[in-house]
Amino acid sequence: MRWDAQGVVYSLDPLVQELGVPEWLKGEGVPGQVLDGGEGERVWRAELAAAAAAQREPNVPWHMAVIGCAGAIAETGSIAHLTAPGHGRGGWLLCRAQVVLLTAEQIVSDLDGLFVGGGALDRNALPRAVTLVTGPSRTADIEQTLTIGVHGPGKFAAVVMG
Amino acid sequence: MSASHEPTSHTFEANAREALANARLQKALGAASGRFVSHRASAVAERPDFEELRRCGHAIKQEALDRLPQLLEQFEEHVVARGGRVHWARDAEEANQHVIRIAKNENVKRIVKSKSMATEEIHLNHALEAAGFEVVETDLGEFIIQLDKDIPSHIIAPAVHLTKEQVSEIFERELRETNAPGAGIPGLNAIARRTLRKSFLSAEMGISGANFAAADSGSIVIVENEGNAGLCSTLPRIHVAVVGIEKLVPRFDDLAVMLKLLGRSATGQRLTSYTNFITGIAGDGEEGPEQFHVILLDNGRSKIYDDDHLWGSLRCIRCGACLNACPVYKRAGGHAYGWVYQGPIGAVITPQYLGLERAPALPYASSLCGACFEVCPVKIEIPHMLLELRSQVVEASTEASGAAPKRPFFESLSFGAFAFLGRRPKLWDFATRLGRWLLRARSSDGQIPALSLPLLNRWTARRDLRAPARETFREEWARRRGRADAEADA
Numbered sequence: 090m091r092w093d094a095q096g097v098v099y100s101l102d103p104l105v106q107e108l109g110v111p112e113w114l115k116g117e118g119v120p121g122q123v124l125d126g127g128e129g130e131r132v133w134r135a136e137l138a139a140a141a142a143a144q145r146e147p148n149v150p151w152h153m154a155v156i157g158c159a160g161a162i163a164e165t166g167s168i169a170h171l172t173a174p175g176h177g178r179g180g181w182l183l184c185r186a187q188v189v190l191l192t193a194e195q196i197v198s199d200l201d202g203l204f205v206g207g208g209a210l211d212r213n214a215l216p217r218a219v220t221l222v223t224g225p226s227r228t229a230d231i232e233q234t235l236t237i238g239v240h241g242p243g244k245f246a247a248v249v250m251g
Numbered sequence: 252m253s254a255s256h257e258p259t260s261h262t263f264e265a266n267a268r269e270a271l272a273n274a275r276l277q278k279a280l281g282a283a284s285g286r287f288v289s290h291r292a293s294a295v296a297e298r299p300d301f302e303e304l305r306r307c308g309h310a311i312k313q314e315a316l317d318r319l320p321q322l323l324e325q326f327e328e329h330v331v332a333r334g335g336r337v338h339w340a341r342d343a344e345e346a347n348q349h350v351i352r353i354a355k356n357e358n359v360k361r362i363v364k365s366k367s368m369a370t371e372e373i374h375l376n377h378a379l380e381a382a383g384f385e386v387v388e389t390d391l392g393e394f395i396i397q398l399d400k401d402i403p404s405h406i407i408a409p410a411v412h413l414t415k416e417q418v419s420e421i422f423e424r425e426l427r428e429t430n431a432p433g434a435g436i437p438g439l440n441a442i443a444r445r446t447l448r449k450s451f452l453s454a455e456m457g458i459s460g461a462n463f464a465a466a467d468s469g470s471i472v473i474v475e476n477e478g479n480a481g482l483c484s485t486l487p488r489i490h491v492a493v494v495g496i497e498k499l500v501p502r503f504d505d506l507a508v509m510l511k512l513l514g515r516s517a518t519g520q521r522l523t524s525y526t527n528f529i530t531g532i533a534g535d536g537e538e539g540p541e542q543f544h545v546i547l548l549d550n551g552r553s554k555i556y557d558d559d560h561l562w563g564s565l566r567c568i569r570c571g572a573c574l575n576a577c578p579v580y581k582r583a584g585g586h587a588y589g590w591v592y593q594g595p596i597g598a599v600i601t602p603q604y605l606g607l608e609r610a611p612a613l614p615y616a617s618s619l620c621g622a623c624f625e626v627c628p629v630k631i632e633i634p635h636m637l638l639e640l641r642s643q644v645v646e647a648s649t650e651a652s653g654a655a656p657k658r659p660f661f662e663s664l665s666f667g668a669f670a671f672l673g674r675r676p677k678l679w680d681f682a683t684r685l686g687r688w689l690l691r692a693r694s695s696d697g698q699i700p701a702l703s704l705p706l707l708n709r710w711t712a713r714r715d716l717r718a719p720a721r722e723t724f725r726e727e728w729a730r731r732r733g734r735a736d737a738e739a740d741a
């Protein structure tokens with residue numbers, strides 16, 4: 090897969106760290122930014138906002154997000170993202186592409202599996218936002234014709250670690 | 252096209268006739284409903300337990316209605332416990348005032364909105380614009396509709412009545428996008444993405460609706476495909492959700508069933524691209540808004556709640572499946588219904604929100620074929636409700652005129668003749684034989700081609716009918732019984 094990202098943003102997820110994503114980016118010379126809600130992320134967003142405000146350029150500098158997740162559903166091919174410090178969601182929603190890292194143990198068979206105690210949708214431990222992401226952003230609002238990537242990432246990949 | 256915001260439900264028949272004569276609209280509608288229907292059918296076929304799910308969905312929403320007052324209070328407690336606020340709104344005016352007050356207090360100038368039928372219902376955009384705020388719809392379909400100053404024609408596909416050529420024209424006219432014509436659908440999407448990105452990144456307030464609200468956690472759920480609802484509920488510092496009181500489910504865990512039903516029924520997806528579960532405000536170091544307001548909207552719902560025959564319509568989860576299945580909607584389109592809710596469910600609830608006298612034709616905008624009930628994920632008995640509303644229309648006109656409603660002359664004549672013959676078996680036999688002989692004389696290859704007949708024209712001019720059977724039912728009955736008797740004797 091070749092997505093030609095011009096920069097990569099990543100969350101503070103343990104899997105992301107374990108795989109050494111930040112160091113690897115540095116080695117490859119790809120601009121990287123951690124989504125920790127800190128100064129760096131603010132600057133990155135201000136850049137996005139400026140590019141958006143300037144409007145005319147269709148290919149504003151676009152980024153790929155690499156994040157972890159709190160669970161995944163086999164039946165629907167979904168991942169569950171929970172907001173927490175260092176795990177924002179505005180960051181990856183604004184990117185053009187999204188890569189989600191997960192381990193095989195995180196996968197449950199269907200939606201019900203996430204609702205059990207300790208699962209991503211445990212009602213006693215809900216963060217501000219849980220997002221079940223199922224594939225790329227899409228719309229069929231014009232003539233019912235499916236098009237990918239309207240507001241959120243138009244590319245989505247889940248990488249399952251053995 | 253630009254439609255006014257005044258409901259036009261009272262002129263359904265004229266609206267529908269106009270829609271039928273509009274070739275562009277017929278093209279758009281024909282293509283869309285076919286796709287909706289086939290996508291839903293294959294997604295439903297994947298789950299052998301779909302019937303069971305429908306039964307559960309029905310039971311969950313029914314329980315929620317049974318315990319609604321208590322659940323609403325429980326919901327409020329949980330929202331507050333998580334740092335949010337709940338505002339109760341009796342009607343559209345109160346709901347709009349709540350939002351305007353919050354926006355003014357917080358010095359808001361720019362607002363982004365994700366798709367919500369409740370906010371359509373109360374004309375929130377209109378109220379906010381009148382109060383001086385900049386409001387931008389961010390769902391692609393709603394964005395197009397907003398630019399064109401139109402109103403949605405389908406509860407989940409608001410711009411389904413427009414062709415891509417029309418959308419190009421709108422973008423060129425309203426956004427000065429000279430490249431829009433010829434951009435193709437992906438190109439049009441890119442224009443919308445680029446234009447709206449600016450709004451997302453500068454708005455101080457995001458407004459959403461909710462598909463569900465869980466009483467025991469204070470969470471709301473927003474189901475979407477584009478990512479705009481996620482952005483509206485994350486980037487701006489204030490999030491306001493306008494939630495109809497019928498959106499409650501008793502338990503957070505009930506959402507598993509409801510979500511399995513909703514995506515499949517609405518767009519034929521197992522789950523939509525993004526399912527957002529929102530609970531309270533952002534915690535320390537967590538990304539998200541500082542303020543979370545829920546406007547609980549009544550706006551006529553408690554009146555429906557009190558109606559013994561129609562309260563089941565509050566179970567509706569606005570999936571739109573009944574629209575796509577409905578032979579009347581498929582041809583008349585959403586605008587004919589004249590208000591924010593269209594199709595079979597629109598025909599049931601619009602008269603209740605606007606008053607039956609302002610939508611007396613809607614209960615008749617159905618062939619009562621039952622396709623809507625067949626597909627409804629929460630088993631709303633729409634045909635029964637339409638019949639109930641029809642009898643209310645008749646009662647109301649009886650009351651108004653002080654006499655039983657007058658049937659059209661031809662209708663009384665035909666029912667009179669039917670009753671007369673029905674009481675005279677010999678004459679009945681003769682008449683049916685005569686009718687069969689006449690019809691068979693006109694038929695070829697077992698079909699009677701469409702023909703123009705005085706008085707019966709509305710039925711016969713556009714339909715091929717099958718030729719009548721060789722024998723009438725009574726003849727066949729007599730023959731078979733004769734044979735059975737003979738066998739018994741033997």
Ligand code: SF4
Pocket residue numbers: 516566567568569570571572573574596623626627628629630631
């Ligand atoms: S009435 Fe049933 S099928 Fe129609 S929109 Fe509501 S839930 Fe869907």
